[in-house]
Amino acid sequence: MADYPPEKQPPAPRLDYEGLEVDTRAGDGLDKHLDPSKPLPDLRKWQEEEENKRYLNEKQMIQAHEVPQSTPTSPDSTMGVPSPHGTEQKGFGDPMGSPPEPRIRRICGLRRGIFWLMFGIVLAVVIVAAVVGGVVGGTRHSSSPSKVDQDTKTPAPASGNIPAQPFDVVVGSPLNVISYIAGDGTTADSRQFFRVYFQSVLGNIKEAVRRGLGSWETAVPIFTDAVNNTGLATVVYMNESAPTGQMFYVGGNGYLQEKRKALNNDNVNWEPGPLNKINIKMTGNVSLPENNRNNDPTNAFDGFRMAAVYSELFEGGAQTRLFYHTSAINGTSWVQERIWTQSANEWQIGQSITNVHPNSHIAATVDEQNLLLRLYFSSGSHTLQEVWLNISDPDGLYNNGFSVPNFLPQDNAELAVASHNGTNYIYHPSIIGDLGIRELIVSGVPASLGGSQESFNLSEPLVTHPSLTSQEGTSPYQPLGASVTRVEGLSEGPQLFVFWAEKVTGPKPDAEGSVTGYSTLEQISRPVRKATWSQTERLSIQLGSENAYPENNSRKRWLAWLL
Numbered sequence: 001m002a003d004y005p006p007e008k009q010p011p012a013p014r015l016d017y018e019g020l021e022v023d024t025r026a027g028d029g030l031d032k033h034l035d036p037s038k039p040l041p042d043l044r045k046w047q048e049e050e051e052n053k054r055y056l057n058e059k060q061m062i063q064a065h066e067v068p069q070s071t072p073t074s075p076d077s078t079m080g081v082p083s084p085h086g087t088e089q090k091g092f093g094d095p096m097g098s099p100p101e102p103r104i105r106r107i108c109g110l111r112r113g114i115f116w117l118m119f120g121i122v123l124a125v126v127i128v129a130a131v132v133g134g135v136v137g138g139t140r141h142s143s144s145p146s147k148v149d150q151d152t153k154t155p156a157p158a159s160g161n162i163p164a165q166p167f168d169v170v171v172g173s174p175l176n177v178i179s180y181i182a183g184d185g186t187t188a189d190s191r192q193f194f195r196v197y198f199q200s201v202l203g204n205i206k207e208a209v210r211r212g213l214g215s216w217e218t219a220v221p222i223f224t225d226a227v228n229n230t231g232l233a234t235v236v237y238m239n240e241s242a243p244t245g246q247m248f249y250v251g252g253n254g255y256l257q258e259k260r261k262a263l264n265n266d267n268v269n270w271e272p273g274p275l276n277k278i279n280i281k282m283t284g285n286v287s288l289p290e291n292n293r294n295n296d297p298t299n300a301f302d303g304f305r306m307a308a309v310y311s312e313l314f315e316g317g318a319q320t321r322l323f324y325h326t327s328a329i330n331g332t333s334w335v336q337e338r339i340w341t342q343s344a345n346e347w348q349i350g351q352s353i354t355n356v357h358p359n360s361h362i363a364a365t366v367d368e369q370n371l372l373l374r375l376y377f378s379s380g381s382h383t384l385q386e387v388w389l390n391i392s393d394p395d396g397l398y399n400n401g402f403s404v405p406n407f408l409p410q411d412n413a414e415l416a417v418a419s420h421n422g423t424n425y426i427y428h429p430s431i432i433g434d435l436g437i438r439e440l441i442v443s444g445v446p447a448s449l450g451g452s453q454e455s456f457n458l459s460e461p462l463v464t465h466p467s468l469t470s471q472e473g474t475s476p477y478q479p480l481g482a483s484v485t486r487v488e489g490l491s492e493g494p495q496l497f498v499f500w501a502e503k504v505t506g507p508k509p510d511a512e513g514s515v516t517g518y519s520t521l522e523q524i525s526r527p528v529r530k531a532t533w534s535q536t537e538r539l540s541i542q543l544g545s546e547n548a549y550p551e552n553n554s555r556k557r558w559l560a561w562l563l
Contacts, residue, residue: 036452071136088237135399167505167517168206168543172229173199174305175416175479175521176238177499179486180243182211182264188489189213194262195234195245196499196541198479201230201517205249208521209543213490218452218542222270223259225252230282231306237342238265246273248322255323256280262351273340275347276320283327302359303333309373311366315394318342320351321373323362333358336375351398353387355379363415366391369422370445376426376452379403379412386454388446401446416482420528421496427463427482427498435462437480437500439533463533465523466502479518484528494528499541519543 091402103196108115175198181195190212196219200206204221211217230250238244242262248271251257258273282304308325320340327333337350353375358360360378367374370394379385386401409431416427426440438460466478479501485494501518521541526533 004428006366008125046255049555060068095107117301134259137343141441152529167480169229169501169518170198170201170399170520171504171517172302173479173517174230174232175501175502176234176484176500177497178230178248178483179236179483179497180236180263182243188487189491192490193243193488194264194483194497196452196521196523197230197232197234197247197284197500199228199519200543202230203252204234206544208544216539216541219521221544223249224449225257227252227254229305230304230326233306233308233322233324235281235308235310236301237312237320245270245321246308246310248275248308248324249305250282250452252283254536255281270537274345275340275494278347282339302361303327304359307362307375309364309366311368311373311391313366313368313371314391316341321364323353323364323375325356325358325362327358331487353398355385355400357389359412361412363426365417365419367419367422367424370392370449372445372449374401374417374419374424374442376406376415376417378413378417380411382408382411384426384440386409386442396405399446399448402442402456404456404458414478416480416498418482418484418496418498420484425482425484425496426474427480429466429478429480434462434465436465437478437498439463439498463498464522464535464538466500466522471499479521492527495525496528497523497525498533499523 046547177193185191196208205223205226206219207222208219209217227250233248236247245261245263247259258275259270261270302324310321311318312318322338326336335353335356339350340347357378357380361429363376373389375387384404384407387398389398390396390402418425424442430438442456444454481499483497503519505519523539
């Protein structure tokens, strides 16, 4: 090897993409270190000599191993030698061609048969554990709102459904009711339909239907991607003479979801609405105010509560108004309004209502006789607050109505409302006197609209005594809903309906006071013309025997992948 001065060292050889050394010194195609006076070797002749040598070498090896002439050659001109132990072949890497020892295939050091047998046993144990864990784990609250960013498109396992639990109504479930006219019955009673919606312990939204004023059909799951204990709002509107349901809830991905369905056709599915395209991230509340009372649970899921109303009498035409909690990073929170105009099938942002307690539940109704949208919530310190909007005023703003201090048992107590002929009926849990659900009746028009003033009855009639345990007291999570009949000419006249969940079932409350769920949904009704509620008018709603796998359940997603 020649010695070069340091300043004239030749460049280091580099490797081409196949790992061969490339001489970088021949930049013009000729090696500068060759003698140009000598002729270059004949490359073609050299290749022929090499091919001939390889041919003779192969011939000698074939003859040494006595390979039959019919043995085929491989496409790359190499020959495989048949093994006396089967179809395995030995290439030219072993020129002696000695037969290999029989090999026993192993996996992780075990014979294949033993490995797969043990794998099958372990897999069966894991599947059983995952299913049991998913059912038991689903009975507790879902993960916190900060962990709702989950894939909601994971396919469910092949089994499809699992048995419903005896505590099927999740403790913090919203309870929504829609009342509408349907069917072609010959009597008014047969044309009055109801649908009740609630959340099961596994994140399902379930629906129970009552066709006519008969018995309730068994509840069935319709959605599997809801986050447990979050908001749920429903309305019904007419779409080309067909009653259509419109539902809002928090999806497993943390975004506000809108679904629609023609209610007169059981064979059609719920379809996404245009609100989904806006991608509204549900934030709930960031923090509770410092003056939050010690006995007021700090369950952050209450900040996801929502309400909705629909009316054809809005100044801008038929509209749905949706109300939901939202908040800023600095902790400021408010209730946001969204407006859907039916004729344009478009959503736009509405007004903000700022005096709402961050954990308050929301109840809304349209008093069509007085052309008022009324919203009820807690403004803090257990105060029941009303705000109202004149729906005939296109530029109208929300105004504060009446307020009742120290009225609610807690700032996140359940609220429900129904309106009929200018009177509004508000339902809530109460600790005054007998524990139970009470009815606040509000009538009149605010003085600013030319009315004498709103009035209400503080000596509220008792609606019912839910079966509450001493551990829960007047649980603010008692799911509660209300509605009124729509059909004219009913045998009992217009009727009010109240719905609630009761009979706490399942594991005992944990350190935070949460419970597993409720085992029954109940309904009670009274004619508007009567002032009292008869307990003989109670009716149970069948919760159903099955639930679908929740799409936002991590155990279910892992199990689906495993299977």
